[in-house]
Amino acid sequence: QDFVKKRGYKWKKLSEFPGDRPLPLVGNGLDIGFDADEASFRLIKMWEKHGKQNFRLSVGSEDWLMLCEPEDIKVLLNDNFELSKPLERNAAMKPFFGYSVSTSEGERWKSVRKLMTPSFHFKALDRAADDFGKHTQTLFELIDSYEGKSPVNIYTYLKPYMLDMLSVNLFGVEKNYLKNRDHPYIKSSSKMIKIITYNYFSYWRNNSYLVRFTPLHTEMQNIIRDVKQNSSDIITQRRKILNKMIEETKSNNKNIDLNYDTFIEDKLAGGCLLDRFILSVSPNGDPEKDAIINEEITLTLFTGHLTTSMTMCNAMYLMSLYPEVQQKVLDEQKAIFGKDLNRQATTQDLNDMKYLEALIKETIRFIPTIPRIGRQLQKDLKLSDGRVAPAGTSVIVFFNAAARNPRTYTEPEKFMPERFFDTTMHPFAFVPFSAGPRNCVAFRYAWIVLKATLSNIIRRYEILPGPEPKFAFRLITESTNGLHLHYKKRDICA
Numbered sequence: 001q002d003f004v005k006k007r008g009y010k011w012k013k014l015s016e017f018p019g020d021r022p023l024p025l026v027g028n029g030l031d032i033g034f035d036a037d038e039a040s041f042r043l044i045k046m047w048e049k050h051g052k053q054n055f056r057l058s059v060g061s062e063d064w065l066m067l068c069e070p071e072d073i074k075v076l077l078n079d080n081f082e083l084s085k086p087l088e089r090n091a092a093m094k095p096f097f098g099y100s101v102s103t104s105e106g107e108r109w110k111s112v113r114k115l116m117t118p119s120f121h122f123k124a125l126d127r128a129a130d131d132f133g134k135h136t137q138t139l140f141e142l143i144d145s146y147e148g149k150s151p152v153n154i155y156t157y158l159k160p161y162m163l164d165m166l167s168v169n170l171f172g173v174e175k176n177y178l179k180n181r182d183h184p185y186i187k188s189s190s191k192m193i194k195i196i197t198y199n200y201f202s203y204w205r206n207n208s209y210l211v212r213f214t215p216l217h218t219e220m221q222n223i224i225r226d227v228k229q230n231s232s233d234i235i236t237q238r239r240k241i242l243n244k245m246i247e248e249t250k251s252n253n254k255n256i257d258l259n260y261d262t263f264i265e266d267k268l269a270g271g272c273l274l275d276r277f278i279l280s281v282s283p284n285g286d287p288e289k290d291a292i293i294n295e296e297i298t299l300t301l302f303t304g305h306l307t308t309s310m311t312m313c314n315a316m317y318l319m320s321l322y323p324e325v326q327q328k329v330l331d332e333q334k335a336i337f338g339k340d341l342n343r344q345a346t347t348q349d350l351n352d353m354k355y356l357e358a359l360i361k362e363t364i365r366f367i368p369t370i371p372r373i374g375r376q377l378q379k380d381l382k383l384s385d386g387r388v389a390p391a392g393t394s395v396i397v398f399f400n401a402a403a404r405n406p407r408t409y410t411e412p413e414k415f416m417p418e419r420f421f422d423t424t425m426h427p428f429a430f431v432p433f434s435a436g437p438r439n440c441v442a443f444r445y446a447w448i449v450l451k452a453t454l455s456n457i458i459r460r461y462e463i464l465p466g467p468e469p470k471f472a473f474r475l476i477t478e479s480t481n482g483l484h485l486h487y488k489k490r491d492i493c494a
């Protein structure tokens with residue numbers, strides 16, 4: 001039936017894009033194969049085979065249009081109506097994150113997005129920068145203990161470091177994952193992205209009966225239990241702190257009815273993200289349910305720590321491979337900090353780190369932290385050359401391909417941070433945080449964390465290469481064998 005349908009209008013429109021002929025039922029699923037980690041490499045091969053341009057494929061009954069042209073990426077992401085995420089992505093993520101902001105649509109998405117946004121404004125972020133010093137010190141102590149020994153698998157430290165940062169900055173609790181690296185959340189969350197990616201590429205995923213008999217199902221249920229428990233612990237911990245603050249404020253202002261909005265703004269100086277959730281009310285006026293807050297915390301903690309820690313690890317890996325680039329990053333740090341190389345960076349210092357910024361951008365271009373994002377079209381979408389992506393298609397921004405597009409980048413295979421000083425670059429050539437109404441809500445926070453942490457590390461250590469990583473372009477890119485690097489303390493900090 002699908003095959004017949006494809007002969008109709010949708011297929012007519014889609015067939016104007018290059019791509020292989022889909023088979024009934026499986027589409028081009030067999031070309032993608034059964035190994036989710038291999039699937040992305042096969043997609044890159046397909047892009048090359050079809051002339052390094054936008055191309056189409058079908059996965060089971062789902063039609064995908066893979067974009068690599070900046071003008072078309074602009075059309076898609078700037079569309080204020082097309083805000084739905086692709087079905088296959090949502091199906092893969094829902095078991096873990098429910099209808100959190102990253103998956104939901106309509107009223108729930110709008111209200112949560114509105115609630116989250118102030119936590120990522122400059123005013124709230126200035127305070128976050130103050131928390132970096134303490135956790136960086138613990139990170140340094142751990143890396144120092146490796147001096148002269150085997151290379152460090154930097155994932156082991158950067159992931160818990162970022163979990164600690166997010167817990168303090170966004171949830172207002174000290175969790176100390178870095179000192180407690182056997183925590184069940186760390187073990188469970190490290191397996192999640194592989195399973196999510198497996199779900200994403202499985203075209204049998206919509207058959208829940210079949211899925212229940214796949215080997216990953218039990219493992220998935222255990223992981224979901226652990227990550228949700230972790231979020232519950234965070235919520236309980238913060239609720240206690242918050243209740244104490246509310247009680248104290250009430251007893252100091254006995255006859256005043258507490259207005260939570262004013263309380264957040266004044267007493268909590270903008271409040272942390274979790275406070276906003278705990279004190280928020282649902283549309284019927286009741287306090288927001290813990291199950292809903294849990295979904296949002298689970299999503300934010302997971303994507304927040306993995307995207308940032310992987311980007312930082314990749315930046316360190318690439319600096320180890322290109323010592324001349326590492327030297328330029330260090331020179332800039334020396335110019336900013338002068339003799340006082342151990343002090344914490346101010347917001348102004350972070351703004352001045354232009355070469356470090358270019359290095360981070362080139363890192364994300366070279367090894368895209370998020371390989372694909374997309375939209376499930378509600379209506380036909382006209383692309384820049386007049387061709388139409390028909391309603392129902394999953395239109396995917398294929399970052400792996402966009403980053404290697406020869407019409408966008410000269411010598412795309414070359415690692416060259418300086419390319420980001422070119423002011424003539426298309427504004428949608430490089431949109432790693434997405435763009436438009438559904439962009440990354442936390443991109444400013446991400447930039448501060450990335451710059452502040454890498455600045456601290458590079459001022460203290462020379463980074464040298466270790467065994468080759470094996471990158472897999474999962475829903476978030478990671479190396480399947482970790483990322484092992486040598487860290488040598490610089491004389492300046494000895």
Ligand code: HEM
Nearest residue numbers: 101102304307308311369373432433434438440441442446
């Ligand atoms: C290097 C770091 C990061 C990168 C490259 C990144 C990238 C992205 C991208 C591409 C999207 C759009 C996803 C899609 O359309 O499918 C997104 C959305 C999102 N990101 Fe980030 N992100 C980063 C860090 C963070 C951090 C640190 C947090 C939280 C603390 C965060 C929270 C979110 C949320 C909640 C959304 C969903 C927004 C919505 O759908 O309205 N991200 N991010």
